[in-house]
Amino acid sequence: MKRLLKPALAALTLAGIYGSVLGTRALKEAITRSQDLYRIDTVGSQLESSLEYETQESRRAFQYALAISDPNEQLPYIDQARAASTHVQQALQQLRLLQSEEIEAQVNEFESSWEAYSRVRDEIVASVLEGDTDAALVVEKGRGQPAFAAALENLHALKTSLQRHASGSSRQVHAILVRCAVSLAAFATCMLLIMALLVKANRERRQALESLAAETEMEEQRASILEMVSTHAPLSRILGTIVDLAPKYVPGAGAAIWAAAGADLHFQVAACLPQAVLDGFHQRSLPRATEDAARRGELEREQNALAAQYGLLAVESKSLHDAGGQLIGVLQLFARGLDCKVDQTLTDQMAQLASVGIENTLLYERLAFQAQHDTLTGLPNRLLFQDLVQQALQLARRHRKKAAVVWIDLDRYKQINDTLGHRIGDELLSEVARRLTSGLRESDTVARVGGDEFTVLAHDINSSGDAETVVAKIVACLREPMLLGGHAVNVTASMGISLFPDHGEDPIVLLRNADLAMYSAKREGGNRHHLFRPALGDTMQRRLQLEEHLRGALEHQEFSLEYQPLLNRNGHLDALEALLRWTNPALGRVSPADFIPIAEEMGLILSIGEWVTDTACRQGAEWLRAGYEVPRIAVNVSAVQIIEKGFASMVQRVLKQYGFPAANLELEITETALMNNLDRALEQIELLRQIGVRFAIDDFGTGYSSLSHLRTLPVDCVKIDRSFIKDLAPQGSGSTTLVRGIIGLAHNLELQVVAEGVETQEQLSLLQSMGCDINQGFFLHRPMAREAVEKMFLPAAQSLRTPREEAVLRGPV
Amino acid sequence: MVRLVMTLTLAMAALTFASLARSLSSTYAVIVHRSNPTSSIGVTDLRAFFWGETKQWPHGAKVVLVERDLRSDVFQFLMQHVLNTTAVEYQRRLANIEFRGEISVMVRILNSDAAACKFVFNVPGSIALIATGSLVLPECGAVQLVTVDGKLPGDEKYGLR
Numbered sequence: 001m002k003r004l005l006k007p008a009l010a011a012l013t014l015a016g017i018y019g020s021v022l023g024t025r026a027l028k029e030a031i032t033r034s035q036d037l038y039r040i041d042t043v044g045s046q047l048e049s050s051l052e053y054e055t056q057e058s059r060r061a062f063q064y065a066l067a068i069s070d071p072n073e074q075l076p077y078i079d080q081a082r083a084a085s086t087h088v089q090q091a092l093q094q095l096r097l098l099q100s101e102e103i104e105a106q107v108n109e110f111e112s113s114w115e116a117y118s119r120v121r122d123e124i125v126a127s128v129l130e131g132d133t134d135a136a137l138v139v140e141k142g143r144g145q146p147a148f149a150a151a152l153e154n155l156h157a158l159k160t161s162l163q164r165h166a167s168g169s170s171r172q173v174h175a176i177l178v179r180c181a182v183s184l185a186a187f188a189t190c191m192l193l194i195m196a197l198l199v200k201a202n203r204e205r206r207q208a209l210e211s212l213a214a215e216t217e218m219e220e221q222r223a224s225i226l227e228m229v230s231t232h233a234p235l236s237r238i239l240g241t242i243v244d245l246a247p248k249y250v251p252g253a254g255a256a257i258w259a260a261a262g263a264d265l266h267f268q269v270a271a272c273l274p275q276a277v278l279d280g281f282h283q284r285s286l287p288r289a290t291e292d293a294a295r296r297g298e299l300e301r302e303q304n305a306l307a308a309q310y311g312l313l314a315v316e317s318k319s320l321h322d323a324g325g326q327l328i329g330v331l332q333l334f335a336r337g338l339d340c341k342v343d344q345t346l347t348d349q350m351a352q353l354a355s356v357g358i359e360n361t362l363l364y365e366r367l368a369f370q371a372q373h374d375t376l377t378g379l380p381n382r383l384l385f386q387d388l389v390q391q392a393l394q395l396a397r398r399h400r401k402k403a404a405v406v407w408i409d410l411d412r413y414k415q416i417n418d419t420l421g422h423r424i425g426d427e428l429l430s431e432v433a434r435r436l437t438s439g440l441r442e443s444d445t446v447a448r449v450g451g452d453e454f455t456v457l458a459h460d461i462n463s464s465g466d467a468e469t470v471v472a473k474i475v476a477c478l479r480e481p482m483l484l485g486g487h488a489v490n491v492t493a494s495m496g497i498s499l500f501p502d503h504g505e506d507p508i509v510l511l512r513n514a515d516l517a518m519y520s521a522k523r524e525g526g527n528r529h530h531l532f533r534p535a536l537g538d539t540m541q542r543r544l545q546l547e548e549h550l551r552g553a554l555e556h557q558e559f560s561l562e563y564q565p566l567l568n569r570n571g572h573l574d575a576l577e578a579l580l581r582w583t584n585p586a587l588g589r590v591s592p593a594d595f596i597p598i599a600e601e602m603g604l605i606l607s608i609g610e611w612v613t614d615t616a617c618r619q620g621a622e623w624l625r626a627g628y629e630v631p632r633i634a635v636n637v638s639a640v641q642i643i644e645k646g647f648a649s650m651v652q653r654v655l656k657q658y659g660f661p662a663a664n665l666e667l668e669i670t671e672t673a674l675m676n677n678l679d680r681a682l683e684q685i686e687l688l689r690q691i692g693v694r695f696a697i698d699d700f701g702t703g704y705s706s707l708s709h710l711r712t713l714p715v716d717c718v719k720i721d722r723s724f725i726k727d728l729a730p731q732g733s734g735s736t737t738l739v740r741g742i743i744g745l746a747h748n749l750e751l752q753v754v755a756e757g758v759e760t761q762e763q764l765s766l767l768q769s770m771g772c773d774i775n776q777g778f779f780l781h782r783p784m785a786r787e788a789v790e791k792m793f794l795p796a797a798q799s800l801r802t803p804r805e806e807a808v809l810r811g812p813v
Numbered sequence: 814m815v816r817l818v819m820t821l822t823l824a825m826a827a828l829t830f831a832s833l834a835r836s837l838s839s840t841y842a843v844i845v846h847r848s849n850p851t852s853s854i855g856v857t858d859l860r861a862f863f864w865g866e867t868k869q870w871p872h873g874a875k876v877v878l879v880e881r882d883l884r885s886d887v888f889q890f891l892m893q894h895v896l897n898t899t900a901v902e903y904q905r906r907l908a909n910i911e912f913r914g915e916i917s918v919m920v921r922i923l924n925s926d927a928a929a930c931k932f933v934f935n936v937p938g939s940i941a942l943i944a945t946g947s948l949v950l951p952e953c954g955a956v957q958l959v960t961v962d963g964k965l966p967g968d969e970k971y972g973l974r
Contacts, residue, residue: 071921071923071928071932072923072924072928075928075931075932075935078931078935079931122935125935126935126936126937129921129932129935129936130875130877130919130921130936131919131921
């Protein structure tokens, strides 16, 4: 219709213009003809009157001429006669404008006869004025009257022509007027049609504008709702805005929305529905599952029936789905009466917006839950737990109660995970979570704060005894073996307890202290619990500091090596023991006794051990290249390293990389480390001994002290622990006897003996008298830096022996 | 100031017009019918016309004298300056002509110059003397002004002044 409007308007306009042109032309012609008629009528009457007047005046002039002789009195009458004649001339000029040949001929004829008469008349008038009445009468009778009669006759003929012409013109005018009327009617019709079309177009345009305005408003509403969705406005507010669209755009319409909450759809909001209907909706939720579709439909019908009682007709029920096709809500639209039509577009828009709103809210809630809960067990995570502890502390503070935080770390979880697999490990964690949740009070909060670490918040307690009760419940929960993947797994836990307000008034402090207490329990072998005490805090604080800094020590190049010389019985340099040193900017110099055990526990010892081996071999190689007589370099190997499968290959790679002779490398391993994993250690030792690497048993005597095992161990040297050397006495002691025995046995096994921790002349003399091969200790040499070692390598330096070296050379006192 | 200038201008115009009118009113013109072929006459001819001595125009038309009333300036001028006679003498002389049985000339007395002009317009053989100022009258628009001794009323040495 819109496409046809413009051509129709153009055609009608052209038709109207054509009609108006025709009408105007006809009107103009009619006016012309009417003017002719008027002229004919006017001129005819003028002619008649003029001739009549002229005739009368002529007669009168004669009468006056006869009666008076004064020309002064005659002249006015003559003027009148002449005026009448002038009128006749004017009338004739008018008639010529008719442009009719017939009229023109008649006019000419009449004019000539009239002029002839006029000439005679002038002659008569002259005679009259001259006073020659007789002559005037003669002329009048002889020529005037015939001329006048001739003129009169021509006048009649002219009048007849005029009447005929007038009649014809009148008919023409009539016909023209009819044509004009028709044209103007056509024009008017076109104009009316144009106006009608314009009115219609205007109405459509107004409707389009109204529609556009409505669409724009809808878009704004839509944008507003999406804005609410994006800013996580409450779902009720979002849905409330959506249902309000129904009555806004369709007067009399109402709407209601159900949204997913768990397994059901719960009534959320409605617009323009009676309270009784809303009460009915609130009373019953709709099942959400696909298999319950029939039941859901039945319930919806019941709701519709309820609405119908209040004059509301259910016109639409749209299921709302999320992107995955899951049912997340229902939109119902109601109308008051059959005349109330709800636009499908509006319904679709509302359904779409409601779907987006509900889906987004559900997603947001899920994300919020995930952000605060552990995905595996569903328990609160550390973040939420801290919040919950914070709330619990506020309550406890208000009610002057205590609260306890229990930190639970499963013992041997890593082993279970490594041996039985991660799936079993996850099942174990889930089972522990389930047992803890079900075994404790509902008021207690269980959380998972790490891999195998759980926490329990027990509030409303009065003493540490109540906390112990909670721990006892936890132990009871874990007591029964867990059947996981066909394996019966016994789980124990190390636990630490901190109390509010005794051990802290802040959630973070309480959690840290519970962790420290747990760690303390763990260090004591696990399967126990410790209550936090402040001293524990200091120790563990130090330990935590060490752990924290140790992680970056290697990367920050905080480690270094010092070398302690080992001298033989002749006082010659027999070997250098590479000793690891850690200097941290914050902690200062840290003793290996402090950080090595921690590095072993943290699993860092492998990297550190590799660094030590690498650095010692590189240094030895550099010294060799520098031309020094480099003795053996002894490197300590931890228990963790020696059982590592790649240990031997790592040592081989380092030796090869720097070109350091294997015979110049001696690896020291503690007796305990060796005996704990003898088979795996032997494997690595054999591989390295085959290429010439020497092995020494370090700290001999502190561990198993199995002298019989010495026979079977593939080592080259035994280093007697410093604790035995310290107790050596010339008068004899337990240690003296033991040292003597070790030396004797080792020599029988053709092993070298090194005495560690030689700090006095007496100790040195006694050891030499016992036949000890090599001595090491502060009395002889303190550990020294690379540069000091290099000075010692110089021949001149070797000649400048210290008094103590001289004592070694002198032999036993 | 403007009003003063306008007043002076109007006064000067009025004086000029009055002077012109006085100048024109003191001269006289001879008029005949426009069909009359005679367009010039002499003062002598004029005297002959008005003494009734010339009774016929050269083209044959009968002469009709048009005169003003006895008290008019025109008639006085005709008597004193053209014919050098008096009204009584003049009327007596014309009456003698008629008395002698001669064919007398037709004389018509008219009350105004306008009437004189109108008469001349209607009578082909008529001749009239009117004040030159009357020539501007509408009634005098359709008559023929003839020269007197070859001069028009505005010319120098015009004989009828």
